[in-house]
Amino acid sequence: xxxxxxxxxLGVKKGPWTAEEDKKLINFILTNGQCCWRAVPKLxxxxxxxxxxxxxxxxYLRPDLKRGLLNEYEEQLVIDLHARLGNRWxxxxxxxxxxxxxxxxxxxxTHIKKKLLKMGIDPVTHKPLQKETKADDMTSSSTKNLxxxxxxxxxxxxxxxxxxxxxxxxxxxxxxxxxxQETEALFESLSEDEKLLSYLLGEDEPPLVNTSTWELPxxxxxxxxxxxxxxxxxxxxxxxxxxxxFGVHDFGLDSFDDVEISILDDGNKQSMSILx
DNA sequence: AAGTCTGTCAACCGCATTCAA
DNA sequence: GTTGAATGCGGTTGACAGACT
Numbered sequence: 001x002x003x004x005x006x007x008x009x010l011g012v013k014k015g016p017w018t019a020e021e022d023k024k025l026i027n028f029i030l031t032n033g034q035c036c037w038r039a040v041p042k043l044x045x046x047x048x049x050x051x052x053x054x055x056x057x058x059x060y061l062r063p064d065l066k067r068g069l070l071n072e073y074e075e076q077l078v079i080d081l082h083a084r085l086g087n088r089w090x091x092x093x094x095x096x097x098x099x100x101x102x103x104x105x106x107x108x109x110t111h112i113k114k115k116l117l118k119m120g121i122d123p124v125t126h127k128p129l130q131k132e133t134k135a136d137d138m139t140s141s142s143t144k145n146l147x148x149x150x151x152x153x154x155x156x157x158x159x160x161x162x163x164x165x166x167x168x169x170x171x172x173x174x175x176x177x178x179x180x181q182e183t184e185a186l187f188e189s190l191s192e193d194e195k196l197l198s199y200l201l202g203e204d205e206p207p208l209v210n211t212s213t214w215e216l217p218x219x220x221x222x223x224x225x226x227x228x229x230x231x232x233x234x235x236x237x238x239x240x241x242x243x244x245x246f247g248v249h250d251f252g253l254d255s256f257d258d259v260e261i262s263i264l265d266d267g268n269k270q271s272m273s274i275l276x
Numbered sequence: 277a278a279g280t281c282t283g284t285c286a287a288c289c290g291c292a293t294t295c296a297a
Numbered sequence: 298g299t300t301g302a303a304t305g306c307g308g309t310t311g312a313c314a315g316a317c318t
Contacts, residue, residue: 014287014288015286015287015288015311015312016286016287016312017286017287036303036304037303037304038302038303038304050303050304051288051289051303051304051305052287052288054304054305055286055287055288056286056287059286059287060286060287087307087308088306088307089306089307090305090306090307101305101306101307102285102286102287102307103285105307105308106284106285106286107284107285109284109285110283110284110285111284278318279317279318280316280317280318281315281316281317281318282314282315282316282317283313283314283315283316284312284313284314284315285311285312285313286310286311286312286313287309287310287311287312288308288309288310288311289307289308289309289310290306290307290308290309291305291306291307291308292304292305292306292307293303293304293305293306294302294303294304294305295301295302295303295304296300296301296302296303297299297300297301297302
């Protein structure tokens with residue numbers, strides 16, 4: 001007995017998504033939230049399978065996604081997480097906000113894997129390759145400090161020390177190459193906060209954070225404004241929609257003129273319009 | 277200019293896992 | 298405990314763009 005297809009193959013479109021399809025999906029998710037994906041195509045008037053809709057949303061349309069290549073520090077994080085977790089891309093992605101498993105997997109296969117091989121490191125085991133690599137390869141690589149000194153640090157829990165050591169070397173040698181100062185600062189703060197890093201690596205409970213000390217841009221909804229310590233959903237949604245750039249340029253600002261978001265808040269349906 | 281090669285990444289496929297009946 | 302539907306996950310594919318010949 002074979003497994004039933006996730007959707008009716010007849011009439012289901014495949015291939016790249018069009019701007020119109022994106023618009024429909026965004027409109028539907030913003031209006032209804034993420035419910036049962038199987039029902040989404042029908043309800044959103046899309047000739048796609050539910051799986052495809054979920055993938056499109058999680059990998060491309062989601063408003064909290066970062067864009068662009070992973071920077072130096074994110075790469076280091078991916079390498080270390082991969083040493084600990086292996087090819088469990090979703091677990092790795094879960095530790096890195098704004099990145100998808102697909103994105104990390106692609107970046108690993110197209111960039112990091114090659115870097116590691118060039119450095120003489122087996123990307124699967126994170127151990128030095130048996131065959132001696134040329135010294136030129138080892139020294140010329142700008143990423144020679146990306147990896148822990150030996151495989152033991154990948155499993156011995158010395159990650160923090162390795163990161164501090166490696167990141168400081170990288171900083172001193174490649175400071176001019178640092179493009180994302182914000183991320184660097186974030187990574188440094190993570191490296192200095194062992195509890196938080198342990199949490200990110202899935203080894204510990206989330207550390208308590210005093211949000212009253214957070215400094216956020218003026219337009220970011222403050223967690224302290226809310227009686228429960230959380231910004232309201234519509235505040236966050238507004239802010240995310242202000243910040244994110246999911247294809248607005250792809251289908252033109254006018255496309256959003258008729259988009260309305262309905263938000264359930266304490267049982268009372270609220271509505272707000274998105275102004276392009 | 278045309279053809280070929282290579283790298284990148286969005287999307288698909290099929291198996292695994294979860295969960296409700 | 299069993300079954301089947303829904304969803305999640307990781308490997309793979311294929312279209313596309315840019316580099317190279």
